[in-house]
Amino acid sequence: MRKRRELDQKRFKISSENQTYLVEMIQSIKDIKLNNAERQKRWIWEGIQAKLLKFRIQSLALSQYQSLGSIAINQTKGILISYFSVRAVIDDEISFGAMMSIQYIVGMVSSPVESLIGFMQGYQDAKISVERINEIYEAASEEDIEREYLRVLPKCRTIELRNISFRYFGSGSELIFDQLNLKFYEGRTTAIVGPSGSGKTTILRLLMRFYSYESGDIFIGNKKLDSIDFSFWRDSCGCVLQENYIYSDTILRNIVIDDDFIDSERLEIAIRVSNLSGFIDNEPFGLNTKIGTSGKGISQGQRQRIMIARAVYKNPSYIFLDEATSSLDANNEKEIIENFHKFCVNRTVVIVAHRLSTVRYVDNIIVLDKGKVVEEGTHNDLVSLRGKYFELIKNQLELCD
Numbered sequence: 527m528r529k530r531r532e533l534d535q536k537r538f539k540i541s542s543e544n545q546t547y548l549v550e551m552i553q554s555i556k557d558i559k560l561n562n563a564e565r566q567k568r569w570i571w572e573g574i575q576a577k578l579l580k581f582r583i584q585s586l587a588l589s590q591y592q593s594l595g596s597i598a599i600n601q602t603k604g605i606l607i608s609y610f611s612v613r614a615v616i617d618d619e620i621s622f623g624a625m626m627s628i629q630y631i632v633g634m635v636s637s638p639v640e641s642l643i644g645f646m647q648g649y650q651d652a653k654i655s656v657e658r659i660n661e662i663y664e665a666a667s668e669e670d671i672e673r674e675y676l677r678v679l680p681k682c683r684t685i686e687l688r689n690i691s692f693r694y695f696g697s698g699s700e701l702i703f704d705q706l707n708l709k710f711y712e713g714r715t716t717a718i719v720g721p722s723g724s725g726k727t728t729i730l731r732l733l734m735r736f737y738s739y740e741s742g743d744i745f746i747g748n749k750k751l752d753s754i755d756f757s758f759w760r761d762s763c764g765c766v767l768q769e770n771y772i773y774s775d776t777i778l779r780n781i782v783i784d785d786d787f788i789d790s791e792r793l794e795i796a797i798r799v800s801n802l803s804g805f806i807d808n809e810p811f812g813l814n815t816k817i818g819t820s821g822k823g824i825s826q827g828q829r830q831r832i833m834i835a836r837a838v839y840k841n842p843s844y845i846f847l848d849e850a851t852s853s854l855d856a857n858n859e860k861e862i863i864e865n866f867h868k869f870c871v872n873r874t875v876v877i878v879a880h881r882l883s884t885v886r887y888v889d890n891i892i893v894l895d896k897g898k899v900v901e902e903g904t905h906n907d908l909v910s911l912r913g914k915y916f917e918l919i920k921n922q923l924e925l926c927d
C-alpha cells in the first residue's frame with residue numbers, strides 16, 4: 527500500500543507537470559512559432575512523456591507483482607492441501623472419497639479468494655484516490671469558520687493600508703512592501719503610478735484579498751478588512767485586473783457572471799459605461815453571441831470593455847482598475863473614461879495606469895517606487911514638483927502640449 531501510494535504521488539506530480547506544460551504550449555503556440563522554438567519545446571515535452579512512461583511501467587510492474595503474489599499464495603495453498611490430504615489417505619486417516627471432497631471444496635473456495643485479493647487491490651486504489659480528493663475537501667477555507675464576519679460595510683468607506691509588509695510566497699526573501707502606508711479616500715478616485723515592478727498590481731491583489739500580508743493591517747473606515755466577510759467584500763468591489771478571464775460563453779454571461787436573475791437596468795448601465803453597444807449591435811445574436819475559446823474571437827480592446835462592463839454591472843461601492851483601458855483606441859478610451867467619471871461619483875476608486883490620459887484628472891495620484899510611496903498629490907502638484915511623476919510622464923506631456 528505504501529509503495530503504491532508513493533508511486534501514485536510521483537505519477538500525480540509528473541501528470542500535473544505534463545498538463546501545465548501542455549496548457550502553456552497551447553497558449554503560447556504563436557510565440558513558439560515566432561521564435562522557432564518548436565524543436566526545443568518538443569524535447570522538453572518528450573522528456574516529460576519519458577518520465578510519465580517510467581512511472582506507468584513502475585505501477586504496472588507493482589500490479590503484476592501483486593497479482594503474482596496472489597497467484598503464488600493460491601497455488602501454494604492448493605499444493606499444501608493436496609499434499610496433506612494425500613498423506614492422510616496414505617496414513618489411512620481419511621478415505622479416498624473424503625480426499626476428493628476436500629479437493630472439490632478447495633477448488634470451489636479458490637475462486638472467491640482470488641476475487642477477494644482483486645477486491646483488496648481495487649480497495650487500495652480507491653483509498654488512495656479518496657485520500658487525494660479529501661486533500662481538497664480538507665484544505666483550510668479562506669475564512670476561519672469559527673469567527674464571525676461582518677456583512678455590512680462601515681459608514682466611512684476610506685481604505686487605509688497601515689504598515690503593510692508583504693512578500694510573495696516562493697519568490698525568495700525579498701519584501702515587496704516594507705511597512706507601506708497608503709490611503710484611498712472615500713468617494714474619490716486615486717491613481718497609482720510608478721515604474722514597472724514597483725508593486726502597483728500587488729496593492730490591488732492585497733485589496734482583493736488574494737494574498738495575506740505578513741504584518742500590518744488594511745482598514746475600511748474603522749474596521750479591519752480581515753473582519754469583513756470575504757465574499758461580501760468581493761461582491762462590494764468591481765475589479766478589472768490584467769488576469770481577468772473571458773469564459774467560453776455568451777457576451778451576456780461574461781458580463782453577468784453569478785446572477786441567475788439578470789437586472790436589465792444594471793446591464794444597460796454596464797453596456798453604456800463600457801461603450802459596448804456598437805459591438806453588441808453588430809453581432810447577429812447580440813448579447814447572446816458566444817465568445818471565448820469555443821466562440822467568436824475578440825480583440826484585446828473588446829475584452830477590456832467586457833471586463834469594465836462586468837465590474838460596472840456589480841454596482842460596486844469600490845472600483846479597482848489595473849490598466850483597464852490600456853488596449854483601447856483613443857476615442858473609445860476618452861468616451862469610457864468620461865462615462866466612468868460619472869459612474870464613479872460617490873464610489874471609492876483605485877486606478878493603476880501608465881497612461882497620462884487615464885490619470886490626469888483623478889483626485890489624487892500616488893507615485894510608487896520599489897514598493898514605497900515617493901510622491902503624492904494632484905497632477906498639477908506633481909508636475910510642478912518636477913520629481914518622479916514628472917519623469918514618468920514627461921514624454922506623454924510633450925505629446926499633449
Ligand SMILES: Nc1ncnc2c1ncn2[C@@H]1O[C@H](COP(=O)(O)OP(=O)(O)OP(=O)(O)O)[C@@H](O)[C@H]1O
Pocket residue numbers: 694695697702720721722723724725726727728729
Ligand atoms: N505572482 C507573483 N509571484 C512572485 N512575485 C511576483 C508575483 N507577481 C509580481 N511579483 C513581483 O512583485 C513585484 C511587484 O510586481 P507588480 O506586478 O505588483 O508590479 P507593477 O508595478 O504592477 O508592475 P507593472 O507595471 O509591470 O504591471 C515585482 O518585482 C514582481 O516580480
